[in-house]
């Protein structure tokens with residue numbers, strides 16, 4: 243077998259001018275030219291609506307299911323196209339059960355979309371949101387494993403923490419959750435596309451990801467996958483397009499209680515969004531062409547270099563064994579992170595601030611020179 247060629251910088255696929263060092267995919271992934279062109283062609287279809295036929299409402303979305311299934315190694319039937327991560331998490335919350343006093347585990351300082359859904363469920367159903375404190379050494383996996391017990395009903399976690407990329411070993415957490423009969427819900431928004439995720443290995447009940455960050459797709463959609471036992475649940479909406487025989491337009495008012503197969507019942511209304519769907523197809527094709535493993539090893543080399551630079555400046559990062567390949571928090575010590583972020587932006591270097599750290603999030607359009615520019619600017623700002 244030949245060794246796959248190592249991925250090189252993909253900067254030419256994007257519109258990143260010289261002088262812009264964009265290290266902020268965790269905030270918002272840029273669109274490539276290919277994705278913009280696909281979205282533009284999709285939008286232009288409505289210049290001539292008479293050319294849009296019933297199949298156009300379904301074919302692209304089916305292709306999206308198929309492509310996303312390949313990204314996460316799952317069957318396309320379990321994929322739904324939804325509106326946002328919050329929407330997918332609300333579907334999970336609606337369809338999972340908790341006992342009286344049952345516990346829903348979440349990580350400390352979790353992104354709000356993956357907190358409010360559970361806070362509301364706990365309030366309505368007499369459950370408890372059990373927040374796992376941030377471990378000082380960045381080892382979320384042990385912290386989560388230690389907390390799962392017979393009172394745990396739902397474990398709602400991410401593959402890596404959105405603030406600093408510290409990882410959680412979801413295969414181990416999933417196995418332990420299954421031992422106690424708890425469901426595993428994963429918010430993959432900060433990992434899917436850049437960190438390998440294998441549904442067959444991790445076996446989540448629900449996986450949800452917004453597509454506008456690491457999948458480099460437009461803003462305004464998310465993807466959900468759920469395991470077969472959750473595919474007969476309750477959707478959030480009463481849309482026509484999720485119903486059985488929705489493709490038969492002349493008989494739409496023969497109202498039907500049955501849904502389309504698999505997770506299609508959870509699709510958001512107006513799933514067929516003619517600008518979004520082709521752009522999302524192009525973005526998923528792009529990820530598959532690079533391969534998530536390719537993206538992971540490409541970005542790992544950059545975060546490794548970021549860690550080295552940070553340590554040489556006496557700044558703290560999480561230990562290597564708990565860091566993700568693509569997202570890294572650099573603690574600034576006494577320096578004011580907001581002032582530092584502004585100074586970096588003035589030098590054309592874009593990162594986010596989360597707490598007392600800057601969050602650096604490289605993707606395939608970055609290279610070692612970007613990392614060096616970040617630290618040159620950081621050294622003068624500190």
Ligand SMILES: Cc1ncc(COP(=O)(O)O)c(C=O)c1O
Nearest residue numbers: 326327328353355404431432452
């Ligand atoms: C971990 C995580 N989940 C979800 C989101 C986005 O959520 P939503 O799609 O509900 O806006 C973000 C955005 O920063 C995030 O970091």
